[in-house]
Amino acid sequence: MNKAMPAKQRGLGFSGFIFGAVILVLAITTGLKLIPAYMQDAKIGNLFTVIANDPEMQKASPRDIRMSFSKRATIDSITAVNVEDIEIASNGGRLVLSASYAIKVPLVGNISLYLEFNPTSAK
DSSP: OOOOOOOOOOSOOHHHHHHHHHHHHHHHHHHHHHHHHHHHHHHHHHHHHHHHHOGGGTTOOHHHHHHHHHHHHHHTTOOSOOGGGOEEEEETTEEEEEOOEEEEEEEETTEEEEEEEOOBSOO
């Protein structure tokens, strides 16, 4: 009579489950707080590209280019970049717009993330 020994149980314990759930919730919460900053950066980059590719803006004055950005930024609710922050250059006869800005995203209490963005129309 050979009685087989029962196999040792394997799997995730309660404490491991709680630890994993806490890490997952923190990662999701952080991601959800960062999404608006990255979406606004994408909108700014798209605006720069649209303005730089607009045939009317190729020979426009910097004031007109900034005015065009201001109007479009108002429509898209862009608040991270002001018209004074935009750098206007010409690269081989092609209009290039760029800006550098930072956003501080509060996480919990006095913990914040500092994000720096550099959107440009040159791609």
